[in-house]
Amino acid sequence: MSICAAICLLTGAATLSAKSVEKLKNDKVRVLEVRLGAGAWETVTDGRPSVLVYLAGTDAKLSFTDGAKRQEKIERGETVPEPAALRAIANAGPTPLHFIRVEFLTGGSDETWGMSGLPPNYKQLFENRYSRTYDIRIAAHQKEPRHTHHARVVVCLSGAKLEHILPDGRVQPSTLATGEIAWRPGQTHVGHNLGDTNLWVIAIEPK
DSSP, X not given: OOHHXXXXXXXXXXXXXXXXXXXXXXXXXXXXEEEEOTTEEEEEOSOOOEEEEEEEOOEEEEEETTSOEEEEEOOTTOEEEEOSSOEEEEEOSSSOEEEEEEEEOSOOOSOOOTTXXXXXTSEEEEEOSSEEEEEEEEOTTOBOOOEEEOSEEEEEEEOBXXXXXXXXXXEEEOOBOTTOEEEEOOEXXXXXXXXXXXXXXXXXXXX
């Protein structure tokens, strides 16, 4: 049975395809923004490992080529690793499913980074051979301790007016808008939220 046929069995109805837009690509990652309307499906055929960051969610049903199926209640900001396998996602809920897929284009590394370089207020979500992925939140008008990032994809869930203060005292504007996806180079800095809104981002550092 094809994976598309499996999706039709999951939803019990004919399905519509996803709308997918490439947001950025370099030698390490390809980042896609995917929207699934009610009853829509997406088939992933390239077999690359990835991380999904959900911007808006609903009930989703997933099907894999090995016959495994699972149903998930998706929450905004939920971030999950996905395996390097042919798979399909069906939106079985009544509201649109909107997410970012960060695909890894390298073989990764067995090196473990843990919380090395990161301030204690960051929340590490998971680490595997392909990425270290963590949650960053900075309250309005607050600074965070000096710390060091690897090069990373940043998915902004709540935007804010920001600046980075570098070790030599230079200041770099670093404002992010809600829904923005950006590539940030590795750097040591102090993050400062200059605005009236709380910052919330997911950072994915490819290995």
